[in-house]
Amino acid sequence: MATVSMSVNGKAVTGSIDPRTLLVQFLRDDLRLTGTHVGCDTSQCGACVVHVDGKAVKACTVLAVSLEGASVTTIEGLAVNGMLHPMQEAFREHHGLQCGFCTPGMIMSAVDIVNRRGNDLDEKVIREDLDGNICRCTGYHNIVKAVAAGAEAMGGQSMDQKEPPRQAAE
Amino acid sequence: MYAFTYHRPGSARQAAGLLAKKEDAKILAGGHTLLPTMKQRLASPTALIDLGACGDLKGIVRKGRTVVIGAMSTHAEVAESAIVQEAIPGLAYLASHIGDPHVRHRGTIGGSVANNDPAADYPAACLALGATIVTNQRKIEADAFFTGLYETALEEGEIITRVVFPVVSKAGYAKFRNPASRYALVGVFVAKRGSDIRVAVTGAGEGGVFRWPEAEAALKARFAPKSLDGLKASAEGINADMHADADYRAHLIGVMTKQAVAQATGK
Ligand SMILES: Cc1cc2nc3c(=O)[nH]c(=O)nc-3n(C[C@H](O)[C@H](O)[C@H](O)COP(=O)(O)OP(=O)(O)OC[C@H]3O[C@@H](n4cnc5c(N)ncnc54)[C@H](O)[C@@H]3O)c2cc1C
Ligand code: FES
Ligand code: FES
Numbered sequence: 217m218a219t220v221s222m223s224v225n226g227k228a229v230t231g232s233i234d235p236r237t238l239l240v241q242f243l244r245d246d247l248r249l250t251g252t253h254v255g256c257d258t259s260q261c262g263a264c265v266v267h268v269d270g271k272a273v274k275a276c277t278v279l280a281v282s283l284e285g286a287s288v289t290t291i292e293g294l295a296v297n298g299m300l301h302p303m304q305e306a307f308r309e310h311h312g313l314q315c316g317f318c319t320p321g322m323i324m325s326a327v328d329i330v331n332r333r334g335n336d337l338d339e340k341v342i343r344e345d346l347d348g349n350i351c352r353c354t355g356y357h358n359i360v361k362a363v364a365a366g367a368e369a370m371g372g373q374s375m376d377q378k379e380p381p382r383q384a385a386e
Numbered sequence: 387m388y389a390f391t392y393h394r395p396g397s398a399r400q401a402a403g404l405l406a407k408k409e410d411a412k413i414l415a416g417g418h419t420l421l422p423t424m425k426q427r428l429a430s431p432t433a434l435i436d437l438g439a440c441g442d443l444k445g446i447v448r449k450g451r452t453v454v455i456g457a458m459s460t461h462a463e464v465a466e467s468a469i470v471q472e473a474i475p476g477l478a479y480l481a482s483h484i485g486d487p488h489v490r491h492r493g494t495i496g497g498s499v500a501n502n503d504p505a506a507d508y509p510a511a512c513l514a515l516g517a518t519i520v521t522n523q524r525k526i527e528a529d530a531f532f533t534g535l536y537e538t539a540l541e542e543g544e545i546i547t548r549v550v551f552p553v554v555s556k557a558g559y560a561k562f563r564n565p566a567s568r569y570a571l572v573g574v575f576v577a578k579r580g581s582d583i584r585v586a587v588t589g590a591g592e593g594g595v596f597r598w599p600e601a602e603a604a605l606k607a608r609f610a611p612k613s614l615d616g617l618k619a620s621a622e623g624i625n626a627d628m629h630a631d632a633d634y635r636a637h638l639i640g641v642m643t644k645q646a647v648a649q650a651t652g653k
Contacts, residue, residue: 218392234389235389235390235391235392235434236387236389236390238421257425258422258425259418259421259422259489260566262486262488265488268491271462271491272487272488272491273488273491273492274488274489274492277417277418277421277422277492278417278421278492279392279414279417279421279434279436281392282392282394282414282417282436282438284394284439325487325488328487329487332487345486345487347485347486347487347568348485348486348487348488348489349486
């Protein structure tokens with residue numbers, strides 16, 4: 217077993233894990249953050265994308281034990297006070313999903329695109345940068361629309377959570 | 387994945403020490419080749435030495451007429467480096483077209499060069515630019531480094547610490563991507579340093595990356611896309627698989643070489 221400490225969605229976590237544990241397993245099985253999905257487990261589909269130190273990575277292809285001291289943001293870390301993140305809102309608004317399986321990875325990738333390229337994204341850039349995310353339902357058209365609208369709505373700031381999200385008021 | 391012990395040294399020197407001590411140990415860089423291979427149980431090291439905390443393997447600097455890139459520099463870091471963009475824009479372009487954004491955030495130049503996948507991008511740049519691969523033990527010229535499919539001149543226990551690229555007067559890269567994997571179906575890197583012209587082809591060779599002497603000779607007369615008119619790459623020794631047959635790949639070599647020269651000359 218090995219010990220690893222990192223910050224996940226602004227919260228300090230420590231785990232005692234088998235070194236083989238992938239980041240996505242650590243998130244889903246140990247921390248019960250099941251928003252991050254496993255589509256292929258072969259580094260192709262992007263359903264498992266999360267941010268590590270502000271950068272999108274495939275959580276099925278990173279060892280949790282290698283992230284000592286890192287800061288991880290998952291799809292659960294985007295909403296604040298029960299308010300959807302602008303990119304989540306845009307996916308809802310523009311019908312950017314059908315079954316929803318690819319959606320967490322799509323949204324984390326989309327926020328990463330905005331972090332890297334800013335708020336004014338044309339279709340070509342979006343399609344090119346979603347290269348590592350596969351959707352079997354939508355045909356991508358509405359995803360691309362959602363990302364463009366979400367990027368605009370994000371209005372300049374990086375949207376990785378610095379603070380832990382608080383519970384929504386019932 | 388089979389079980390292994392995990393080690394996280396703080397320097398290349400410590401990593402080399404661990405690598406020498408542990409039986410069946412392997413270096414872990416970005417993990418974007420090694421971890422998928424381990425999941426498939428095609429590799430089963432009993433110890434992983436993670437270079438992630440080796441600060442001395444990071445960083446990109448300009449040193450005289452060269453650009454020195456630390457082995458643990460990610461593809462994204464190379465693509466976005468102002469130093470690389472200014473000195474060898476073709477190399478920054480190449481790095482920006484490896485895989486997808488997520489792969490580029492983890493995969494490293496050291497891992498890519500050490501792995502020498504026959505369809506990987508960096509080997510073409512190393513060979514065409516005449517790079518030097520520096521290890522914890524010695525310096526190896528690119529010409530002598532890539533020795534075959536997934537094979538390199540690296541000895542057991544040797545760690546790549548950095549790759550040194552000469553700054554050339556002109557360089558360009560063109561790749562016809564496999565649309566699913568993004569690896570090169572055919573990729574061609576061209577470089578001109580004084581009268582020395584090099585054309586390196588990846589993705590196509592049965593033995594991995596190779597130089598195309600006929601194109602180099604043709605470009606010597608004049609370094610322009612037109613100089614390649616009528617020149618055909620031979621399909622001898624060219625890869626054939628479910629993605630493309632040898633004739634098609636050979637044809638693509640000509641097309642990609644032209645595009646790479648056009649990029650290098652700004653045409
Ligand atoms: C979906 C996907 C798409 C990809 N597309 C492309 C593409 O288009 N073009 C392309 O070129 N590549 C592509 N790759 C491969 C990617 O670039 C890998 O990251 C790279 O080949 C290996 O680098 P790494 O840092 O991940 O190395 P690792 O996987 O960690 O290691 C690879 C091998 O090199 C050894 N090694 C690593 N670092 C060193 C070192 N410093 N010294 C000695 N040995 C070392 C390891 O022991 C291991 O055997 C793709 C990968 C994926 C998953
Ligand atoms: S589950 Fe990670 S890329 Fe598909
Ligand atoms: S919405 Fe079903 S996979 Fe994308």
